Amino acid sequence: MRHIKYTEQAFFKFLTGFACYSVIGILCLIISIIFIKGVGSLSWEMISQAPKGGYYYGGDGGVLNAILGSLYVAGGAVLIAIVLGAPAALFINSFLFRYKRLQNIIRYFLDALWGIPSIVYGAFGFTIMLYFGMNASLLAGIITVACLITPIMIRSFDEVLSTIPTGLHEAALSLGSTRTELAFKVIFKQGLPGFVTAILLAFGRGIGDAASVLFTAGYTDQLPSGLHEPAATLPLAIFFQLSSPIPEVRGRAYSAAAILTCIILAITLISRLLVNKYSKNNLK
Amino acid sequence: MGRFRYSYNFITGKWMLVTLAVILCLPVIIGISLGIRSADLLHDNGLIDLLFSSAWAPSKGEFGFLPFILSSLYVTIIAFVLAAPVCLLAAMYITQFSKPRMMKIMYPVADVMAGIPSVIYGMWGIIVIIPFVRDVLAPLFNVHTTGYSILSGGIVLAVMCIPYMLNMLIESFKTVPQGLRESALALGATHWQMVKHVVVRKSFPGILSAFGLGITKAFGETLAVMMVVGNVVQFSLNPFDPAYPLPALIANNFGEMMSIPMYDSALMFAALILLVVILIINLFFRYFIYRSKKIR
Amino acid sequence: MYNNENVILNQCPNTGKDSLNAISIRDLNVFADKTQILKSLNIDIPKHKITVILGPSGCGKTTLLKSMNRLTDLYKALEVSGQICIHGEDILLSHKDMSALRQKTGLLSQKPYPLPVSLYKNITYGPKLKGIKNKKILDKIVTRQLKEVGLWEEVKDRLNASPDCLSIGQQQRLCLARGLAVKPSIILADEPTSALDPTSSQIIEKQFMKIKKTYTIVLVTHVVRQAMRLADYVVFMHNGEIIETGGVEIFKNPKTDQMKEYLINGN
Numbered sequence: 001m002r003h004i005k006y007t008e009q010a011f012f013k014f015l016t017g018f019a020c021y022s023v024i025g026i027l028c029l030i031i032s033i034i035f036i037k038g039v040g041s042l043s044w045e046m047i048s049q050a051p052k053g054g055y056y057y058g059g060d061g062g063v064l065n066a067i068l069g070s071l072y073v074a075g076g077a078v079l080i081a082i083v084l085g086a087p088a089a090l091f092i093n094s095f096l097f098r099y100k101r102l103q104n105i106i107r108y109f110l111d112a113l114w115g116i117p118s119i120v121y122g123a124f125g126f127t128i129m130l131y132f133g134m135n136a137s138l139l140a141g142i143i144t145v146a147c148l149i150t151p152i153m154i155r156s157f158d159e160v161l162s163t164i165p166t167g168l169h170e171a172a173l174s175l176g177s178t179r180t181e182l183a184f185k186v187i188f189k190q191g192l193p194g195f196v197t198a199i200l201l202a203f204g205r206g207i208g209d210a211a212s213v214l215f216t217a218g219y220t221d222q223l224p225s226g227l228h229e230p231a232a233t234l235p236l237a238i239f240f241q242l243s244s245p246i247p248e249v250r251g252r253a254y255s256a257a258a259i260l261t262c263i264i265l266a267i268t269l270i271s272r273l274l275v276n277k278y279s280k281n282n283l284k
Numbered sequence: 285m286g287r288f289r290y291s292y293n294f295i296t297g298k299w300m301l302v303t304l305a306v307i308l309c310l311p312v313i314i315g316i317s318l319g320i321r322s323a324d325l326l327h328d329n330g331l332i333d334l335l336f337s338s339a340w341a342p343s344k345g346e347f348g349f350l351p352f353i354l355s356s357l358y359v360t361i362i363a364f365v366l367a368a369p370v371c372l373l374a375a376m377y378i379t380q381f382s383k384p385r386m387m388k389i390m391y392p393v394a395d396v397m398a399g400i401p402s403v404i405y406g407m408w409g410i411i412v413i414i415p416f417v418r419d420v421l422a423p424l425f426n427v428h429t430t431g432y433s434i435l436s437g438g439i440v441l442a443v444m445c446i447p448y449m450l451n452m453l454i455e456s457f458k459t460v461p462q463g464l465r466e467s468a469l470a471l472g473a474t475h476w477q478m479v480k481h482v483v484v485r486k487s488f489p490g491i492l493s494a495f496g497l498g499i500t501k502a503f504g505e506t507l508a509v510m511m512v513v514g515n516v517v518q519f520s521l522n523p524f525d526p527a528y529p530l531p532a533l534i535a536n537n538f539g540e541m542m543s544i545p546m547y548d549s550a551l552m553f554a555a556l557i558l559l560v561v562i563l564i565i566n567l568f569f570r571y572f573i574y575r576s577k578k579i580r
Numbered sequence: 581m582y583n584n585e586n587v588i589l590n591q592c593p594n595t596g597k598d599s600l601n602a603i604s605i606r607d608l609n610v611f612a613d614k615t616q617i618l619k620s621l622n623i624d625i626p627k628h629k630i631t632v633i634l635g636p637s638g639c640g641k642t643t644l645l646k647s648m649n650r651l652t653d654l655y656k657a658l659e660v661s662g663q664i665c666i667h668g669e670d671i672l673l674s675h676k677d678m679s680a681l682r683q684k685t686g687l688l689s690q691k692p693y694p695l696p697v698s699l700y701k702n703i704t705y706g707p708k709l710k711g712i713k714n715k716k717i718l719d720k721i722v723t724r725q726l727k728e729v730g731l732w733e734e735v736k737d738r739l740n741a742s743p744d745c746l747s748i749g750q751q752q753r754l755c756l757a758r759g760l761a762v763k764p765s766i767i768l769a770d771e772p773t774s775a776l777d778p779t780s781s782q783i784i785e786k787q788f789m790k791i792k793k794t795y796t797i798v799l800v801t802h803v804v805r806q807a808m809r810l811a812d813y814v815v816f817m818h819n820g821e822i823i824e825t826g827g828v829e830i831f832k833n834p835k836t837d838q839m840k841e842y843l844i845n846g847n
Contacts, residue, residue, distance in 0.1 A: 003677070009476035016377035019370045020386070023450065026443055027397050030408050037411065084303045091300035109308050112566045115497065116311065116559060117504020119531045123555035124314045127321050150307060180293045183300065201399075208401025211506035214535055235403040239507060242407060257404050268399040272392045383656055463693045466651050467755065470687035471706040472679040472762055481705075486696045 031261065038258025041251035047259060051221045056241075056249055063256045066237035069138070069224045073217055073233055074206035076142035077149055081202050084146070085153040086188075086195065092154075093161040093191075094183035097169050107158070113151035121148045122212040129216060138224055138231040141217025148212050149202040156201050160194025161187060193274050200271040204264055210235035234260050315559060322553035325546055334553065340517045347550045349557065351519040355434070355527035356503060359513065362438025362523065363502040367446050368495060375453035380479050390454065397447035406511030409440040414512060417524070427524045432514035435523040440512050441502045449498040456490020457483055489573040496569030500562045506531035530554050599668075602627040602766055602796040603648065608662035610643055610652070610820075617643050619820045620662070625813070630788060630797045632807040635817035636842065641800040644817070645768050648798065649685045650678060666766065679709065686759025688769040692751035694743030695758075699735055702743060702754060706762035725757040729787055749780025756787060766796045773806065785810060804846030807831075816842070 043062075051061035096103050125144030134140055164187060172186045173179070188195070210233070218230025219240070234256060241253035325334070329347055337348030378390050417439070418431030460483050468478040484491070514526020515536060534551050541548045603625040610618040617640045625631045633641045643652065650671060652658045664671050671681055683706065695702050703722045704712075712718060722739065726732040731753050735746070743751055752772060759767065769788075773781035788797055788810060801807055807814060808831055816824040816839050824830055824839050834840045 005474050005477065005679070006677075009474045012373075012476050012479075013377075013381055016373040016381060019373035020377040020382070020390070023370065023374050023397075023446060024389070024393055026446075027393055029412070030400065030405075030443075031396075033408060033411055034404060084307065087296075087300040088304040088307050091304050095297075095300070106304070106308065108570065109311070111497075112563060113307070113311060115500040115504070115562055115566055116314070117501075117506065117531060117562065119504065119506040119534050120314065120318075120555050120559045120562075123534060123552055124317060127317045127552060130321075131317070147310065151310075154307065178289075178293050180296045180300075184296065204399050208399065208403075210401065210403050211531070211535055215538055235401050235507070238403050238407065239511075242410070242511075253407070257407055260401060261404060264399045264401065265396060268395045269392060272395050461693060462654075463689045463691060464695070466646075466654065467687060467689060467693045467758075468695060468705075469651060469654070470649055470682055470685070470768075471758065472683035472709045473705075474679050477679075477709065481697075482695055 031265075034254070034257050034261050037251075037254040038256075038261075040254070041248070042255040042258060046252065046255055050223050055221070056244060057246060063232075063234065063237050063252070063259070065221060065223050066232040066234045066256070067259070069217070069231035070207050070234040072138060072224050072231060073141045073145055073213060074203050076138075077145035077206045078153075078199055078203050080142065080146035081150040081153045082199065085150045085198075085202075086157065087183075089154045089157040089161055089198075090183040090187055092158055093164065094169070094187050095179055097166060103162075110151055110155050110158070114155055117211070118148050118209050119211040119214075121145075122215045125212065126215040135228075136216055136218030136230050137228045138217060139227040141213045141231060141233070142227075144212045144216045145206045145209065148209060149206045152205055153198045153202040157191065157194055157198040160197070161191045164190050193277070197271045197274050200267050200274075204267040204271075207267075208235060208260065208264055210239060311559075311563065315556065318552050318556040318559065322549050322556055325549040325553050328546070335557075338519070342544050342547050342550065345546060347546070347553075349530075349554065351517055352528055352530045352533050352554065353557065354519045355513075356529040356531070358434055358519075358521075358523075358527065359437045359441060359509060359529050360499060360502045362434065363441035363445060364495070364499055366438060366442035367449060367498060367502075370442075371446055371449040371453055371494070371498070372491070375450055375457055376479055376483075378454055379457040380475070380483060387454070390450070394447040394451045394454075397443075398451070402444065402505060402508040403511075405440055405444050406508035409436060409508060409512040413439050422524055425524070427522070429524040430514070430526075432512060432526050433524045434513065434527045437509045437513035437527070437529070438523070440508050441505055444505060444508060445498040445501045448501050449494045452494035452497060453487075453491060456487040456494065459490070460486045489576050492569055492573050492576065496565060500565050503565070504531060504558055504562055506535050510535055530558055534558075600627055601625060602666065603798070604663075604665040605648075606663040606665075608644070608647065608660070608664065610640070610647060610661075611659040612655075612657050617658075617820050618647075621822055623815055623822065623825070625796065625798060627796050628792060628794070629812035630792050630799055630810050631813045631815065632811035633798065633800045633815045633817060634804070634807045634811075634842075635802065637802055639817045640820040641802075641817055642770055645770050645798065645800050647672075648766075648768055649682045649687060651682075651687075653678075683710065683762045684764055685766045685768050686756075686762065686764040688752070688756055688759060688767065688772040690771045691775045692748060692755045694746075694751050694754055696742075698740045699743055699746075699754065700739040702758050703761050706758065710762065721761050725761045728760060728791070729753040729757040730783065731757060747780070749776050749783065752776060752780065752784060753787070756784070760791070760795075764795070766798065767791075769797065769799045771801055772799070773801075774803075781806075804831075804843055818842075 046062040047067060048064060049062040050065040052059060055061040092103055092106055121144055124147065125140060129140050168186065168190065169182060172182045177185065213233050214236065217233055219232050219236055220230045224231035238253045238256045238260065241249050241256065244250055325347060334347055334349055336350055338350040339346040339348040340351065378386050413436045414431035417433060417436045418429055421435065422429045464482060464486065465478055468482045473481065509529055510532035513529060513532060515528050515532055516526040517528050519527065534554050537547065537551060541551055601624045605621055605623045608618055608621040609616065621644065633644065635641050646652050647660050648664060652660050660672060662672065666684060695705055700722055703725055704718045707718060707721055723732065726735065731750060734750060743754060746754060773784050776784065799810060811828055814826060814830055815822060818838050823836050824834065831843065834843055
């Protein structure tokens with residue numbers, strides 16, 4: 001009778017372990033299925049050529065247009081996010097480092113922004129486009145994705161910056177540096193690895209998001225040629241090809257998914273490595 | 285030197301302030317611009333009619349959003365019910381029972397899961413979950429289904445919101461001080477009793493905010509759900525039936541948006557509903573977190 | 581994990597009811613990965629006295645204390661071997677009922693860690709785990725324990741409030757009351773006054789002097805003055821080894837240089 005609590009403990013220990021390993025299992029399942037399905041039609045042609053005539057009926061070509069388009073969209077968006085996001089994160093942690101309450105309110109707003117789904121950003125980008133009389137284009141896609149990833153960028157940069165001890169702020173200020181110098185010279189330097197991680201993370205989100213570019217970047221079989229031309233993106237390429245009835249085209253969707261997964265895996269693991277390396281050298 | 289330094293400081297300082305202000309105003313700007321776009325529709329149909337009517341015939345000018353709203357809620361609830369216990373238990377295992385090495389494995393796992401694009405989850409859903417629901421689960425309950433159903437959407441969504449919840453739960457369990465855990469054990473609690481009585485209670489606000497995050501992520505997810513949920517304008521309580529959540533409505537009808545009058549306005553209104561609901565869920569959970577912190 | 585063979589060969593020293601010693605430690609070794617934290621310690625802790633374990637920070641005092649109620653299990657990297665006998669029973673042997681074992685000792689940590697429940701439930705947590713469910717008995721336990729640590733008058737009107745509304749000194753006394761409520765025979769105190777102001781520390785010290793008639797108290801501290809005020813028996817540790825043991829007289833005539841130096845610096 002008195003050992004019921006130990007039975008309960010053993011049961012829950014098993015259950016929690018089971019939950020944990022099943023999460024790992026699900027991830028392995030997803031990744032392995034993507035690669036098993038994708039490896040069949042993976043070829044050099046896939047990543048070196050744009051779709052040619054009859055591509056959507058099983059003809060020659062690849063998804064270079066979408067790969068380049070995605071890189072352009074995500075790259076451009078990251079540039080905007082850096083210009084908007086990095087100063088904002090620095091401001092929170094340099095000018096406001098004494099106002100904990102205000103910081104918390106701002107962080108709450110950022111969290112709320114982070115929770116807004118990408119389709120809403122897509123719709124927002126669309127209204128902006130209508131307002132300025134633009135067509136679906138690379139530029140519109142970049143702006144929309146920038147809106148989406150700036151909060152992500154600020155959040156992850158801010159997470160690193162907020163671990164910098166306040167003693168450092170005070171030391172820098174007492175040595176006579178102004179608050180902006182504190183922000184850009186001291187805090188920024190301390191948080192540089194966090195900055196790189198934030199960029200990588202934002203880039204990963206930007207490259208993988210489909211719902212926001214659905215309205216705004218359009219889709220084309222041409223390689224992206226200018227800011228005012230529409231551009232294809234990799235997630236949309238997968239999405240459109242997946243709905244095709246022709247098996248070859250679906251096969252290409254699978255291999256495009258494998259390519260996208262590879263890019264995401266590389267970005268995520270590099271940023272995790274950076275975080276680990278950084279947190280070892282970080283003073284706590 | 286002095287003058288340059290002064291103007292440099294002035295410009296960069298103002299720039300930082302401006303960027304922060306712009307970012308913080310973004311939800312308001314989004315809300316207003318979507319609101320302006322959907323004003324026509326609101327003017328013609330009235331808010332109550334739009335939200336609580338289930339007549340959907342855009343070509344006749346009938347826009348009832350009820351089936352979409354209910355579908356969204358249903359799919360979200362299924363996803364939450366499936367994912368929340370798994371995340372809670374897994375986070376307990378990682379922080380309380382396993383070796384510290386497990387934490388090092390779990391962080392990249394959650395990172396990768398959060399990083400995988402939704403279109404890939406959708407594809408995985410079509411390849412794995414749809415046949416699973418159609419050939420394994422449906423016969424169990426003696427129903428016939430194509431597999432494209434609320435349940436499939438819920439399962440795919442559950443997997444997608446695991447990394448967000450798990451990460452936050454781990455963080456909040458980790459902040460429970462070691463001394464508190466030790467004192468519970470010293471009073472004679474078993475390890476599990478300690479976790480149940482002390483760790484969970486101490487990190488209750490963290491658990492709430494993790495759940496809130498999971499729910500908002502599930503509610504707004506578009507592409508993956510759209511690919512597996514069937515997209516039929518109806519609402520039924522049977523999870524093996526197809527449904528049509530709000531985000532899918534917006535994404536799916538984008539092509540014909542400009543050809544039917546008021547349709548674009550309706551889709552922007554759908555986006556506005558999404559935005560408002562998600563901000564409300566956020567506020568709601570914030571309030572609860574605030575309350576629970578106050579009580580203890 | 582535990583080196584059981586040695587223990588079976590050696591008989592457990594007498595720490596039963598008729599013995600003068602409450603705890604006997606024989607050949608206790610603790611390794612963290614490959615560094616040795618405790619180096620073959622042998623201590624007998626006398627019953628109903630305050631035993632002070634004195635030593636500089638990082639000398640293994642806390643580890644020694646935590647191995648006395650097997651809280652070392654929480655740290656997977658620690659490897660404990662040897663023998664710790666309480667009530668004639670070696671607690672380092674793999675145990676079935678760890679919670680009963682831990683209820684023989686009460687723990688007071690460096691900082692007060694009140695459980696995240698009301699004052700009342702903080703005290704009843706231990707007895708409830710023991711299986712006491714009767715509301716009247718629990719009420720009685722709460723009253724008695726709070727009176728024992730002199731907290732009753734201060735909190736009797738707000739037993740359902742959160743412990744956060746207490747001062748840190750009151751919280752520490754609450755933790756002491758909570759530990760006493762499970763009726764341990766031994767109190768393990770790990771620098772219990774290091775986070776407190778002098779007044780609260782004094783109250784805690786007074787409590788110790790009062791309750792030592794019925795409890796065996798093991799107090800870890802690095803403060804020489806506190807050790808001099810409270811100790812009946814002193815164990816001086818340095819670098820995981822026991823340098824000197826003895827009654828209060830060793831404050832006046834320390835035999836070793838390390839102890840001499842520590843006493844001079846401490847005063």
